[in-house]
Amino acid sequence: MTLNGHQLIGQRSFAAKGEAIHAINPTTGERLTPGYPGANAGDVEDACRLAGQAFDAYRATTPEERALFLETIAEEIEALGETLTQRGMQETGLPEARLNGERGRTCGQLKLFAKVLRRGEWQDVRVDPALPERTPLPRADLRQRQIPLGPVAVFGASNFPLAFSVAGGDTASALAAGCPVVVKGHSAHPGTSELVGQAVARAARRCQMPEGVFSLLFGPGNEVGQALVKHPEIQAVGFTGSRSGGTALLTLAQSRPQPIPVYAEMSSINPVILMPAALEARAELLGEAFVGSLNMGAGQFCTNPGLVLAVKGAALERFKQAAIPAIQASPVQTMLTPGIHKAYAQGVASLSEQPGITCLASGESDSPIASPCQTQLFSTQASDFLANEAMQAEVFGASSLIIECEDLAQLKQVCSALEGQLTATLHLDEADHTATCHLLPVLERRAGRILVNGWPTGVEVCDAMVHGGPWPATSDSRTTSVGTAAIHRFLRPVCYQDLPDVLLPPELKHAPAEGISRLVDGEREA
Amino acid sequence: MTLNGHQLIGQRSFAAKGEAIHAINPTTGERLTPGYPGANAGDVEDACRLAGQAFDAYRATTPEERALFLETIAEEIEALGETLTQRGMQETGLPEARLNGERGRTCGQLKLFAKVLRRGEWQDVRVDPALPERTPLPRADLRQRQIPLGPVAVFGASNFPLAFSVAGGDTASALAAGCPVVVKGHSAHPGTSELVGQAVARAARRCQMPEGVFSLLFGPGNEVGQALVKHPEIQAVGFTGSRSGGTALLTLAQSRPQPIPVYAEMSSINPVILMPAALEARAELLGEAFVGSLNMGAGQFCTNPGLVLAVKGAALERFKQAAIPAIQASPVQTMLTPGIHKAYAQGVASLSEQPGITCLASGESDSPIASPCQTQLFSTQASDFLANEAMQAEVFGASSLIIECEDLAQLKQVCSALEGQLTATLHLDEADHTATCHLLPVLERRAGRILVNGWPTGVEVCDAMVHGGPWPATSDSRTTSVGTAAIHRFLRPVCYQDLPDVLLPPELKHAPAEGISRLVDGEREA
Known part of the structure; x- marks a missing residue:
């Protein structure tokens, strides 16, 4: 659990070649070591290509396998204990109790998404069975489920070095959905980010997740982030930060040959x-x-x-x-x-x-x-x-x-x-x-x-939470970045018409595994 | 049920002052009467402002009231009978059987969204009750529901003069969600559009819906459509048409001071x-x-x-x-x-x-x-x-x-x-x-x-349908423009924390009306 100023591309931990970033202790003004040499275009390419290669294998894992992966990440982060808190304090000036609380919240969040995966409702399974006798036209057999969008770029936030950063809500919900994640670590807390990144990589190895399901890049300035958002393998972006930063990423994402959704949580005066x-x-x-x-x-x-x-x-x-x-x-x-x-x-x-x-x-x-x-x-x-x-x-x-x-x-x-x-x-x-x-x-x-009769600070991580809102609070008011509904940001529906049962995904089969809630012919079945 | 070349702003049917559009009979090349003078900037302003004024009253209607409104629209369209079919044939060259079938589909679609409203699941009600004894921190009472986005601009499509036009899937799902609708009628079938628009207006009057819940504008060129998409009251756009048209609307919507979602169904080679x-x-x-x-x-x-x-x-x-x-x-x-x-x-x-x-x-x-x-x-x-x-x-x-x-x-x-x-x-x-x-x-x-083992033509209107897909098939792969999931395009979540029961909306109250499915503390309650 030593810091070595490394990036992570899948399981490969290495010193990049670019200009280094250094965290500054905001209490003392002291420049912290190690430095984190920034990624170059080739590193971004490698991380995104690997995420793209991992996608089909990762989305083919069962919800239970992904739930275990998320729980293992939580376990690995908890195991960082004091090391994580101390580095976090140096890099952010936040007090010990706050960082310990935030670590608990981060791990709780990962475990909550494991529960969501096991609950199954996130798949929004809908079945309209064939009506071969219907007149004037028969109805085909139609079945719908949600599938993940693809690799997601996540931008760590400065103000929650754990809960909205490397393994925060965006990463947890994207991984739960079945999307590989490439994180651009925030330059204010690279050491904290590296520790958490290593924890995620260890969990991926322990759970035998496909190589490339998670990467962590650093870089001064905006180049690494921009290259990530522009990369054709990236299919969605999670961001928490300033209005100008979020707006710039949104514009960039929309100017791609294939525009992609950006979930930017930006500014609010509450x-x-x-x-x-x-x-x-x-x-x-x-x-x-x-x-x-x-x-x-x-x-x-x-x-x-x-x-x-x-x-x-x-x-x-x-x-x-x-x-x-x-x-x-x-x-x-x-x-x-x-x-x-x-x-x-x-x-x-x-x-x-x-x-x-x-x-x-x-x-x-x-x-x-x-x-x-x-x-x-x-x-x-x-x-x-x-x-x-x-x-x-x-x-x-x-x-x-x-x-x-x-x-x-x-x-x-x-x-x-x-x-x-x-x-x-x-x-x-x-x-x-x-x-x-x-x-x-x-x-x-x-x-x-x-x-x-309360105060807005303090955001519960639960099913009913909405941490979102109309522009400019976020770039997409239809979503939340906190709480279990956050998973829906990284999913899209696919309909299967008249597929032989053997070719249907497990949750859509005529006799599905137990416990999957399905809307069948307009009626909810547990 | 005579055609008079009029626009509709709420219940006000009037001849606009702009350059007129005329439908062309594509079989004969004949120019059809009446002409439809185009709306000007003031008409767009009036329709959008009225939609904005109607919004709070309309979204305060009960799901049952909106269901009856949709069913009444269907009834009024059915009552148009032969008049609608004959005008549709003249304007589109489509055969009689096809247009009769499309009328049935359009009315069936409106009735299906009435069912969706009564089923209640569209509200995605989530309740996390207070945990005052929880340590280290108590949990507040948190309740989530979906509310409509606001007035929606709908662009009629050329190829489905009924099912994807004035009272087609975009309008039906937006009205179901609680959004007022301003339609830009397609210039290829203004007479068909006026007939259907009059039917919607009659239904709104019969159901005592707020003035401005529905308007129908015409105009040659792109001015009316662009003004609609730019209008600050408009909160979402539904479009079916060409890739260039959809992309132009998307760019316009994103360049607003407040960007809004555009649901454009554009191009596919299947x-x-x-x-x-x-x-x-x-x-x-x-x-x-x-x-x-x-x-x-x-x-x-x-x-x-x-x-x-x-x-x-x-x-x-x-x-x-x-x-x-x-x-x-x-x-x-x-x-x-x-x-x-x-x-x-x-x-x-x-x-x-x-x-x-x-x-x-x-x-x-x-x-x-x-x-x-x-x-x-x-x-x-x-x-x-x-x-x-x-x-x-x-x-x-x-x-x-x-x-x-x-x-x-x-x-x-x-x-x-x-x-x-x-x-x-x-x-x-x-x-x-x-x-x-x-x-x-x-x-x-x-x-x-x-x-x-089928053919892609023929799109069933049901719960499991997805008429959507990755760019450039649509501008938002997370959605569908056909089937009941289309309603989610026009909704966003709101969370209510510690509200007194009397101030909570009906579906979130501690003792809600029967039959509303809720996710309570992570468990599904019928």
């Missing part, structure tokens, strides 16, 4: 709406809890509460008066990378220059941290917000903006003017129910998840 | 593979049946068998000797429009100029038909086909190309080189099973439907 009765009843509690949510992980969450909406008045003043000292007492935190720190500082500066913006409070600033995050809270009037699209730009980090509305009608107007979001949060009491009923249809059209 | 034992056993029967399928509807089907693959030898010669006289005896048929006739003639000319192409036989040519189709059969060697991408271009009409392969290995190589297809057909006997097993994985990766 409005939190304080309904009047709830605000009146517990303004102070809400103010303090809000700052707690805002500061989590230095605000470096896709679901960070970047916008607070409320009707102006005494209750909102109480909320602000509770939030302000909590903001001012917020200690400096470490951001993930020097680049993210710089973008945060620019975002804060740009927001504070907008007409009508007031800075309500700033957190502590005195710190030796190399890539610091100083918490910021702004406020503005709804009319100013409505007149200025720039105020909707995501500031990635612990910054938030309170929108003061004249009344609930204007608050609804602000909601209607919002871009697509991952989440929309409501704090409400029973007396707010009627007003909420008018807001819900607006929020449903703008968000993938609507939550009540 | 390979038919004659496996050795089957060919040996019944070469003559296959040759005759092939020509029958090729000639159906003058070959103007997306699933027309445009490619035949076989290993060369005596059996293939017998197939050709049976096909050739059948081709030569093929009477001239009427094509749908002068434009399609012209494109067919150009496609045939271009194919016949490719190096290594032999024209095996041509059908009858002497005819007074204004837009005639002369059946054509070509052959070439696999090596020539593999060296020349131009041979894969779809020739829309009754033209097909036999690829003569040296052996099964080369036949597989040809299959691997094919672009994405709607269908792949195999004729096989038991002795072909082993060889077929090697071909199936190749075909699965290239086609949406694989069929055995």
